[in-house]
Amino acid sequence: MIVGLPGELLGFPWARELERRLEAAFPGARIRRAPARAPAAPPLSEGDACYPYKRMIRSALGLLAESDALVLPRLLRLDGHLMCPNFRALPDIVALNWRRLHGEEPPMAAPAVEVADGRDAEAAFEAVIRELRRLPGGRRAEAARAQPPRPAPGTAPPRAEDGRRRAIALVGHPYILSTPALHKGVPDLVRRAGFRVVTPEGLPFRTLDRLARDRDYYAKVLYWRGARECLGAFRHFTEVRPAAGLIYLIAFNCGVDALLRLELAALHKDLARRVPFMVLVVDEHTQHEHVATRVEAFLDIVDGTAHA
Ligand code: SF4
Known part of the structure; x- marks a missing residue:
């Protein structure tokens, strides 16, 4: 049995743990994270959705075509x-498109997930496993030789590439950064310019959330998880472990990013001027040359700051 699990979701620790649980619960299954063929735009309009969301829809449809579930x-x-x-509607959009394309229900395990603590997390793993078990092939994949879950990788420290090189922090939603x-x-552009890259990957969400809590009165309480993660990461890389520069990658048409970019710009002006800061908007139509020029100019500023 081949089971698709869109790689875009694996930026969330709960989803990474889900992947391990699925491997253990369905030893006869192979998990595929991305379709082999480049995913195409779906027949039903994606409207004015952000590019990350469009990618998720396309990856899910591509995986459905190449997997058993x-x-x-x-x-x-x-x-x-x-x-x-958007995450709330994702299974519906994918199912609607699949029905339009194939005239049948998609073989999909899509229970609602609400996780606040370890007990919720366990209940949500169980719900996914239960739904997958009901799909054709689920029982067979489960009956294969049972195996314990592979050990969790633990919380890795932010990736250190070469401690001697100066660091540029990249902040953004985990699916954008990965x-x-x-x-x-x-x-790659940052590395090729001789800097190392640091990201919030590996920093526990509760640490970032605590950092966000100290500042989120700035405009209003930010209740979106993605906003809290980015605000916490901004504070980490400007105050706790200041990087030589910080690039905030945001998605065109993302409401969360639209609010947060203002908040971070204000915070930067008031508290973090010594760390050069740039917002880079990414979209389906963004040209590589445009990105390269912006990054190059920003790194010149970082160099200028260091030599001033
Ligand atoms: S948080 Fe923003 S980038 Fe992420 S799916 Fe929602 S609108 Fe898109």
Whole structure:
């Protein structure tokens, strides 16, 4: 049995743990994170959705076509905070498109997920496993030789590439930072210029949330999980472990980012001027040359700051 689990969701620790649980519960299954063929735009309009959301829809449909079942949890709340409403509708949009394309129900495990603590997390793993078990092939994949879950990788410290080089922090939604089509090669551009890249990956969400809590009165209480993660990461890389520069990668048409970019710009002006800061908007139509020019100019400023 081949089970699809869109890689864009694996930026969330709960989803990474879900992948391990699925491997253990369905030893006869192979988990595929991305379709082999480049996902195409779906027949039903994606409207004015952000590019990350379009990618998620396309990846899910591509995986459905190449797998026996798709795991697409309806993420409502993670770590006690609301997810962007797009995640709520994701399984519906994918199912609508699949029905339009194939005239049948998609083989999909998509229970609603609301996680505030460990007990919720366990209940949500169970709900996904239960739904997958009911799909054709689920029982067979489960009956294969049972195996314990592979050990959790634990919380890795932010990736240190070469401690002697100065660090540029990249902040943004985890799926943007981990998907080349979404981050548009920014990490490579930074590395090629002789800097190392640090991201919030590996920093526990509760640490970032605590940092966000100290500042989120600035405009209003930010209740979206993604906003809290980015605000906490901004404070970490400007105050706790200041980087040489910080690039905030945001998605065109993202309401969460639209609010937060103002908040971060104000915070930067008041508290973090010594760390050069740039907002880079990424979209489906963003040209590589445009990104390269912006990053190059920003790194010149970082160099200028260091030599001033
Ligand atoms: S948080 Fe923003 S980038 Fe992420 S899915 Fe929602 S609108 Fe898109």
